[in-house]
Amino acid sequence: MMKRRQLLTGxxxxxxxxxxxxxxxxxxxxxxxxxxxxxxxxxxxxxWPKDFPGLGTMPERVAQxxxxxxxxxxxxxxxxxxxxxxxxESFDAVSNGAADMYHGAEYYWVGKSPGxxxxxxxxxxxxxxxxxAWTEFGGGxxxxxxxxxxxxxxxxxxxxxxxxxxxxxxxxxxxLEDFRGLKMRMPxxxxxxxxxxxxxxxxxxxxxxxxxxxxGAIDATxxxxxxxxxxxxxxxxxxxxxxxxxxxxxxxxxxxxxLDLWNTxxxxxxxxxxxxxQRANNISIAEFTHHNAIxxxxxxxxxxxxxxxxxxxxxxxxxxxxxxxxxETAATDDITGRIYQSFRESLIxxxxxxxxxxETYMAARRKAFDL
Ligand code: CA
Numbered sequence: 001m002m003k004r005r006q007l008l009t010g011x012x013x014x015x016x017x018x019x020x021x022x023x024x025x026x027x028x029x030x031x032x033x034x035x036x037x038x039x040x041x042x043x044x045x046x047x048w049p050k051d052f053p054g055l056g057t058m059p060e061r062v063a064q065x066x067x068x069x070x071x072x073x074x075x076x077x078x079x080x081x082x083x084x085x086x087x088x089e090s091f092d093a094v095s096n097g098a099a100d101m102y103h104g105a106e107y108y109w110v111g112k113s114p115g116x117x118x119x120x121x122x123x124x125x126x127x128x129x130x131x132x133a134w135t136e137f138g139g140g141x142x143x144x145x146x147x148x149x150x151x152x153x154x155x156x157x158x159x160x161x162x163x164x165x166x167x168x169x170x171x172x173x174x175x176l177e178d179f180r181g182l183k184m185r186m187p188x189x190x191x192x193x194x195x196x197x198x199x200x201x202x203x204x205x206x207x208x209x210x211x212x213x214x215x216g217a218i219d220a221t222x223x224x225x226x227x228x229x230x231x232x233x234x235x236x237x238x239x240x241x242x243x244x245x246x247x248x249x250x251x252x253x254x255x256x257x258x259l260d261l262w263n264t265x266x267x268x269x270x271x272x273x274x275x276x277x278q279r280a281n282n283i284s285i286a287e288f289t290h291h292n293a294i295x296x297x298x299x300x301x302x303x304x305x306x307x308x309x310x311x312x313x314x315x316x317x318x319x320x321x322x323x324x325x326x327x328e329t330a331a332t333d334d335i336t337g338r339i340y341q342s343f344r345e346s347l348i349x350x351x352x353x354x355x356x357x358x359e360t361y362m363a364a365r366r367k368a369f370d371l
Contacts, residue, residue: 033266034266034267034268035266035267035268036266036268036269037070037071037073037074037266037268037269037272038073038074038266038269039073039074040073040074040075041074041075041076041077042066042074042075042076042077042100042101043076043077043079043084043099043100043101044059044062044063044076044077044078044079044099044100044101044102044103044255045079045081045083045084045085045089045090045093045094045099045101045102045103046059046078046079046080046081046087046090046102046103046104047081047087047088047090047102047103047104047105047108048080048081048087048103048104049080049081049206049207050080050083051080052206052228052231053227053228053231053291054161054224054227054228054284054287054288054291055159055161055224055228055253056080058103058158058159058253058280058284059078059103059158059255060078061279061280061283062076062103062158062255062276062277062280063075063076063077063078065275065276065279065280066272066273066276069272069275069276070269070272074269074272076101078103079099084098084099085098085099087104087108087205088108090102090104090108091104091108091109091112091151091153091256094153094256094257094258095151095152095153095258096152097258097260097261099258100257100258100261101255101256101257101258102255102256103158103159103253103254103255104253104254104256105120105251105253105254106119106120106155106252106254107119107120107121107187107188107189109151110188112151113147113150113332113333113335113336114329114332114333114336115143115147115332115333115335115336115339115340116147117188117189117329118140118339118340118343119135119140119144119155119252119254120248120251120252120253120254121164121247121248121249121250121251121252122189122322122326122329122343123189123190123193123246123247123318123322123325123326124246124249124318124319124322124323124326125249125250125343125347126249126250126343126346126347126350127163127249127250128160128162128250128252128285129350130250130346130347130350130354131160131250131252132157132160132252133346133350134342134343134346134347134350135157135252138342138345138346138349139342139346140342140343140346143335143338143339143342146335147335147339148256148259149259152258152259152260153256153257153258153259154256154257154258154259154262155254155255155256155257156254156255156256156257156273156274156277157252157253157254157277157278157281158253158254158255158277158278158280158281159252159253159254159280159281159284160250160251160252160253160281160284160285160288161224161225161228161248161250161251161253161284161288162225162250162251162285162288162289162292163225163244163245163248163249163250164222164223164224164225164245164247164248164249164251165222165225165226165229165241165242165243165244165245166222166241166242166243166244166245166246166310167184167186167220167221167222167223167241167242167245168213168220168221168222168223168229168234168235168237168238168240168241168242169219169220169238169240169241169242169308170213170219170220170237170238170239170240171219171240172240172308173240173242173308173310173311173314174311175311175313175314176197176198176311176313176314176317179194179197179198179199179314180198180199181198181199181200182198182199182200182219182220183199183200183202183217183218183219183220184199184200184201184202184218184219184220184221184222185201185202185203185204185209185212185218185220185221185222186201186202186203186221186222186247187203188203188247189247189322189325189326189329190222190246190247190248191203192325193246193247193318193321193322193325194318196321196324196325197314197317197318197321202218204218206223206232209221209223209232209234210232210233210234210237213234213237213238214237219238220238221234221238222245222247222248225288225292225295226291226292226293226295226296226298226299227288227291227292227294227295229241229295229299230295230298230299230303235299235303235304235305236303239304239305239306240305240306240308241299241305241306241307241308242307242308242309242310243307243308243309243310244309244310246310246315246318246319246322253284255273255277257273326340327340
């Protein structure tokens with residue numbers, strides 16, 4: 001066990017202004033010295049199954065980077081969902097100090113405040129670059145800090161699973177009528193939107209989806225995208241794979257750190273944790289983009305999956321219902337209203353810019369590659 005408050009004296013950290021051998025990281029009664037890194041072991045709980053592609057490996061990466069960047073002074077012990085606490089207990093565990101940090105998706109904490117939805121993904125919301133723009137520059141982080149501080153947590157973006165596809169259906173969807181009474185697994189605000197167009201949305205955890213499809217308890221499901229969906233083998237029970245998704249256009253994942261602990265960290269320690277989260281964020285964007293494309297080819301070529309585009313009238317009805325659901329969510333309380341307002345302003349700015357840049361360019365580009 002490493003001794004807490006013991007200053008690391010490694011040569012690699014010399015530039016951080018350390019005095020070798022001195023116990024001056026956080027002197028009793030005094031302020032922490034900005035450049036110090038104190039030896040400590042942090043406990044990280046997560047909302048993911050152990051080693052699950054992309055999701056379960058992301059917190060392992062955050063932990064590894066923190067250790068590497070701190071020259072081994074800070075180690076992080078990662079607990080998969082259920083190992084220390086269940087997935088949905090992660091937030092409370094960090095809030096009350098039973099764990100030091102969590103890695104998860106903020107929309108799991110909607111029971112605390114619906115405002116948390118916006119920091120992961122909402123129906124017809126932000127893509128990866130748009131949510132990064134809002135978080136970093138559009139006022140998102142300040143509101144996120146304000147909301148999380150009410151629960152004694154400091155939140156940091158630490159991953160993004162990218163665009164999530166429309167999902168797996170046992171039968172073809174030809175019009176809005178086909179959604180009436182359809183039992184589909186979709187949690188959160190996306191599920192509420194489905195209810196508004198007449199579907200029967202159910203929220204079950206990842207591991208429960210396959211048996212529910214198999215038994216006929218559900219007719220359709222979304223999960224993540226080709227990479228993660230292939231891993232669960234949904235194509236064996238539902239052969240129609242629909243695009244695009246509307247419900248999670250770029251789900252941002254996060255680390256939440258106990259705020260009391262965060263406030264005792266030195267500037268260098270905070271920077272290490274933020275840097276580790278940011279690095280994990282970048283890698284996850286690259287790996288989901290890469291693996292989703294490869295898995296999609298496998299699903300079509302090796303497993304005979306039928307790719308279908310969601311009909312326009314369905315997408316239009318989903319957009320109408322989303323507008324209502326988002327506005328109702330925003331009206332829940334003051335802070336959720338302010339979060340939605342900030343989110344909306346940032347997204348509209350991004351859409352105006354995107355319309356004359358990426359959006360048009362990406363469609364036009366295909367011709368240069370004979371697609
Ligand atoms: Ca999902």
